[in-house]
Structure formats: C-alpha cells, structure tokens
Amino acid sequence: MNSDDDIPIPENEDDDPQRSAAEIAAMVERLWSAAQSHEARLGLLHERLGRLEAEEESNPQPVARWLTFPAPPAAEDAEHQGETPLFTIACFVHYYNEVYVGRTGSRAVAIPDCWLNHPGLLAEIATLTYTWRAAHLGRHANVRDAQYWHDRWRPAFAERLATEWTHPHCLTATHKQVGASDLKDRYTE
Incomplete structure (x- = not known):
C-alpha cells in the first residue's frame, strides 16, 4: 500500500447535508436582526456618552451635595482661565476666613492678610x-475625604497657623516677620 491509498475518497456529494435556500435566508434574517439590535444599542450609548461629555464640559467640577456654601472661585474654573494657582489659593483664604473662623480664643483663627509673606x-x-x-469638587469628591479634611487637615492646619507659621501680631494686628523670609513664588512676575 502506498501513501495514495490513505487519502479518503469523497462519498457521493448528494449525501452531504446542504442548507436549503430557506434555511440560509432564515439565518441571514436572524443575523440581520441581531446587527440591527446592536446598532440601536450603540446609537443609544453614543447619545448617552454625548450627553455625559456635554455635561462634563459645562460643569467640569460638580459641587458635592454636602457642600453648603458656594465653592470659592479657582483658576481651574472655565471663567477664570489664565489665572494662576495663587488666585485659587487667595480665593480659598477668603472662603476659609468666612467659613472656618471659630470662637474667640480658639485655635480656629483667620488666616492673616500677610499669608504671602510667610513661605511655610x-x-x-x-x-x-x-x-x-x-474632597468637595469634581467626580471623585466624596464625603469621607470631606470629613477627613474637616477632622484632620483643617484642625492640624489651624494649630500650626497659631503656633508655627506666624507671629502673634500677624493674627491680631499687623504683619511681623518670623521664620523664613519672604520668597518669590513661581506665579508672580
């Protein structure tokens, strides 16, 4: 026997199962319906994505529900493009002094007007x-970070403000140099 004998001889082609034209048409119809369904879903997803992108463009920094006062203006806001982070910081200082100053004699004192003169x-x-x-703005803002800010960051800052960064005169009257001397920030020309 040679290797040619191992090749199977096809049987009568009439015995092969062949799909009828009706079966093929039914399969094509099912595939067409599935494609139409997927196209409709893709269209809905495309519309939803467009709405989400438009919403994000119109409000890139959504305010958290727990924030009871309007957020201070910032250089990151569309209407303040071109401003530096010092603008953001200055607006926050104003906000902080309106919202977070506590009772007389407590450590929750106002940030002094001379804050730019104290590098630390x-x-x-x-x-x-x-x-x-x-903690308060944007899609990733969450109540845990906001509470952590109020519980840890703000009180620790208030403590250092009163004990480390400024002279007592700065907190009650006028600026008095203490600690590091004035440094030029990278935003002021």
Missing part, C-alpha cells in the same frame, strides 16, 4: 486649598 504658611495653605477642592 503659603505652602501649607496651597495644599490645604487643593485637598479641600479634591
């Missing part, structure tokens, strides 16, 4: 500002 204080206010924004 400015550095800390900058991080305080942006942690507040992250």
